Amino acid sequence: MSVTVPAPGSVSICLFTADLRLHDNPVLHAALRSGAQVVPLFVRDDGVRAAGFDVPNRRAFLADCLADLDAGLRERGGRLVLRSGDVVAEVCSVAAATGARAVHLAAGVSAYARRREERLRTALAAAGCALEVHDAVVTVVPPGAQVPQKSDHFAVFAPYFRRWQDTGVREVLRAPRAVSVPEGLGSDALPDRRKTAGLSPGLATGGEREGRRRLTSWLRGGLDAYEDDASALAGDATSRLSPHLHFGTLSATELCHRARAHPGPGGDAFVRQLAWRDFHHQVLAARPRTASADYRPRHDRWRRDEKEAQAWREGRTGYPVIDAAMRQLAHEGWMHGRARMLAASFLSKTLYLDWRIGARHFLDLLVDGDVANNQLNWQWVAGTGTDTRPNRVLNPVLQGKRHDPQGAYVRRWLPELAGLGGSAVHEPWKLPGPERARYDYPDPLIELPDAAARFKQARGLA
Incomplete structure (x- = not known):
């Protein structure tokens, strides 16, 4: 089917990225104002896949979001146009097919997003099309x-x-009442979360x-x-x-x-x-380099112990609140905010393993995993970021008792400790020998005083 090409300049493109909504979307709002017709476009970007961010949990949630966005557009007389490949090539292809003279996009903050904007701006300018980047969207x-x-x-x-x-703070924008899309523009089929392998069993619904x-x-x-x-x-x-x-x-x-x-x-x-x-x-x-480099270097000489790192990933460290947090992450693709802090502190300061190991694992599973919040929160906890107390260490036993005093969170995610009552669930290693043997749960990877002494020595605090 050929595209019905409208009059020059009467089409604009709304390039969705991290703004998959109709309500309060300045990008869509501006695109609708600048053209009689709009192409609501999403590109499944090869660059995102190559960078390792296209993981199952976020891929499935994204499928929900795209399906819901398409449904909302169809209720308003439009539809979502979905393409796959290099984002610059696909946007330029749509612009050429429709005679679009403007592409609207939400501003990004990562190094990749900035490079994508510059590539788009250069390629579109050569074709006589403007790139309009909008702030206060994300x-x-x-x-x-x-x-x-x-x-x-x-x-x-x-x-x-x-x-x-x-x-x-800008005012909230209403969702559009109608969206007119040029006829005949080809689109990929919408993805289906049911066809995504390797999902966390309790992953939430998107859209x-x-x-x-x-x-x-x-x-x-x-x-x-x-x-x-x-x-x-x-x-x-x-x-x-x-x-x-x-x-x-x-x-x-x-x-x-x-x-x-x-x-x-x-x-x-x-x-x-x-x-x-x-x-x-x-x-x-x-500071885009802080996605992988220390914001404030502490001259750490991180330990390398894959066995300990894997025990942390699997929720088998011997510290119940840490293990409960890691198992929640595996099951839901999400983790309670306080639990994230505890798990990150345990890996980076108790075990003294590189924060990047933990940040990568979180990005592999977290449905909400993005570079700014994930990496910089990890750095904050590891003491290489913006924390004004970079050497604080969160004690997993005391924190467990404070934030899960009856042990309900631990027992929810560690069924092997379900028989333990009250705060005793946070220190199962203190049980008498015969009773201890009843529970299939590992001994602590390291004693906390030993870990604290090692961390102080490594940071030059001893």
Whole structure:
């Protein structure tokens, strides 16, 4: 089928990336304003696959998101155009076929996203087509919108947050009522999550409608208690909206407005978490090498022990709260925020293994895994990032007792310890010999005092 070519300049392209939504989407909004017809385009980018980010859990969640986006567009008279391959070649092909004179895209912060933008800009300019890059699509406040004197970014969260709070936030945009797409434009078939192998069994469902349903439910029943309960492992009072923020099925800007509309400590605490997300994006935008290199080198000489690293991945370290966290990750493709901190601290400071080992494993499984939040949170915990107390070590036993006092989280994910009651579940090695033998659970990989002494010596603190 041939493409019906409209009048020159009457078509624009909305290139979806991390903004797979119709509500509050400045990219789609601008594309609709600049052209009588719009091509809603998503490219399954070969570059993302080559970089190792096309993993099963995110691939399946993405399939849900694309199917839902296509359904929403069809309700408005349009459809999603899906292509696969090199993103620049595919966008230029669509632009040439439709006579488009503008491509609209959300600004990215990673080194790869920046290179993609420049390649697109150059190739499109040669074809007489403009690239329009839009800020405040993925984050609430655009990276670089606020900078301290004599620097291109904030390196400490507290002063950043003060400036962030004083920054104006754009208004939320409504979803379009109608979308007109040029006829005859070819599209790949939508992917199907059921055909994705290697998924975490408890992986959540993706898509804008599911994200908005979850948001509405959480605002009604979870936000008020967020400040008090967010760190409680068993209660799971977190929003679980991070996958939808990662894929852009929910707008961070809309979440900020809606949380602020609920006055109280819960809304304030959630807004602060959105600011932390923006903080990490502005660090990565200014220092793209921190995706793999230490932000603040500590001259670490990381240990190499694949056996210990694999025990950590499998949830067989001998420390129940760590093992519960790792098994939750394997089952759900998601992990409680407090549990992420504990698991990261254990690998990087208790075992003193390279933080990049843990960050890679998280990216292999986390449905919400993105470069800015994953890598820079790992660096924060490892002490190579922006933490102002880089040598703090989180004790897994004390943290387990504090955030899972009755052991419900541990017993949920470690059925082999289900018979242990109360806080005793956090120290099974203290059981008498015969009772200890009843539980198929490993001894600790290392004693905590020994680990602490090793870490202090390695960091030159002893």
